[in-house]
Amino acid sequence: MAKVEIKKREDVSNSANKSDGLIFFDYQILVDGIEIDKMTGINLNMDASEINSCTLSFLVDDLQVDAEFVSALQAQLEERKA
Numbered sequence: 001m002a003k004v005e006i007k008k009r010e011d012v013s014n015s016a017n018k019s020d021g022l023i024f025f026d027y028q029i030l031v032d033g034i035e036i037d038k039m040t041g042i043n044l045n046m047d048a049s050e051i052n053s054c055t056l057s058f059l060v061d062d063l064q065v066d067a068e069f070v071s072a073l074q075a076q077l078e079e080r081k082a
Contacts, residue, residue, distance in 0.1 A: 004054050005030040029056070 007028045024039040041057035 002032050
């Protein structure tokens with residue numbers, strides 16, 4: 001399982017007091033010690049009766065996808081249609 005840490009940055013203005021909600025830039029979000037940049041969304045599930053889960057959405061500068069992965073994904077999608 002991954003370790004997720006969300007910490008308020010010390011070097012930012014207090015923009016969280018604005019009425020439009022939290023600003024991702026004001027928080028450092030780490031997954032297994034690696035900082036996630038360009039966050040666009042976060043969904044935390046901390047229900048006592050379930051295992052904790054976290055879904056992160058973020059922008060990527062460079063996306064590299066292996067051709068075998070694309071082929072396997074395409075085959076699975078076609079299988080679902082059948």
